[in-house]
Amino acid sequence: MVILSASGLSFAYEGGEDVVSDVDFTVGKSETICVLGPNGAGKSTLLRLLGGLLVPRTGTVQLGDRPIARYNAKARAQEIALVPQALFSxxxxxxxxxxxxxxxxxxxxxxxxxxxxxxxxxxxxxxxxxxxxxxxxxxxxxxxxxxxxxxxxxxxxxPRLVLVDEPTNSLDPRHQVQVFKVIAGLGCAGRAAVIVTHDLNLASQFASRVVLMDAGRVVASGSVHDVLRPEVLHPVYGEHLAFGSRFVSGWGEDRPYVLSWQQP
Structure with missing residues (x-):
């Protein structure tokens, strides 16, 4: 069951070039999707587009069976919650x-x-x-x-869907894992989460799907085994990553684990 779908999303801040360009994105029931990418890739802007806080230059966002623009603020808040990076006041x-x-x-x-x-x-x-x-x-x-x-x-x-923007920036390691565990646990209740994060290892541990962005576009999407690979990540991050693997009990399988980052 699809909770939210977006097609052909592009967005530019006033007077600038597109920071999100021709993005398709689907969130299904019980999914935990981690959105990865370097600074300036368009991750946070995409999250705000999906949440209906920004209006796309092109493309549409569908929440359930109708466009997100047709929801008033209260109705949208019963379906989607957005967690920002920090409180500014x-x-x-x-x-x-x-x-x-x-x-x-x-x-x-x-x-x-x-x-x-x-x-x-x-x-x-x-x-x-x-x-x-x-x-x-x-x-x-x-x-x-x-x-x-x-x-x-x-x-x-x-809500049915939680959109989370870099939730672990100020957290110690124990609470980083705890917050990811709580958010990913929404899937057990048939809900879903989209998490913007820079932490590849937390994404590997908790994501059911990973989306990799660069320069406003989705350049890879799939399982952690498909995306968290040196040949996929190196062109985006410009660094050599050494990978190992570790058993993740919640998934009952070995998953990729970043051992080190090295400048080329």
């Missing part, structure tokens, strides 16, 4: 109240917070390992804790 809220903002799509003037809302927030705090920090002020958290709060807010929305 910190609202004066507790962690719990910040995460509960993810429930706004289900509330109306005459329907305040319900028990279902409270349970969704509790579950999201637990999954992001923030249960003991719910009463803390958001601005008292470390950078990594704030990133987990962003993920928790998206989980509280209970």
């Amino acid at each position: 910190l609202p004066d809220l507790s962690v719990r109240d910040f995460v509960s903002q993810g429930r706004y799509a289900y509330r109306t003037l005459f329907r305040p917070e319900s028990e279902a809302d409270r349970e969704a927030v509790r579950r999201a705090l637990d999954e992001a390992d923030l249960r003991d920090l719910g009463a803390r002020a958001l601005d008292s958290l470390s950078g990594g804790q704030r990133q987990r709060a962003l993920v928790a807010r998206a989980l509280a929305q209970e």
Whole structure:
């Protein structure tokens, strides 16, 4: 079952050249897709196009059975959650109240917070390992804790699709794995995730499919075995990668593992 599909997407910021060019993209039920590529490849812009936050110069994005442009903000938020790289300003809220903002799509003037809302927030705090920090002020958290709060807010929305932009930048290794595990776990509930990341090894560990971008275009798409190969990655990154493999229990198979990067 296809949750979202995009065809022929191109986009340019005002006065500039295309930063996304003729991209086709499909997200199926239960998929965890990792989008890889160097800085400036167009990954974050593509994510915003898929989420309906940017209007493509050409092409269409279909969410379910209708164009994403036909959804109002609340209806779209019940289907898609977008996790940005960071908070650029910190609202004066507790962690719990910040995460509960993810429930706004289900509330109306005459329907305040319900028990279902409270349970969704509790579950999201637990999954992001923030249960003991719910009463803390958001601005008292470390950078990594704030990133987990962003993920928790998206989980509280209970969307069918989560779009995540570089979720592990401020996280220690334990929480990097934890956040990926939580996001990838959406597939067990029949939902899906698209994750922009620079970490090839986390992508190898958790992705059901990998998309490689360069200069605004998709240059490779497929399984980790198809894409995470020296001959595929070297033309994009310009570096020689030494690969090994390791057993990933969640997939029941050996998967590629980057051992080192070397300048040519």
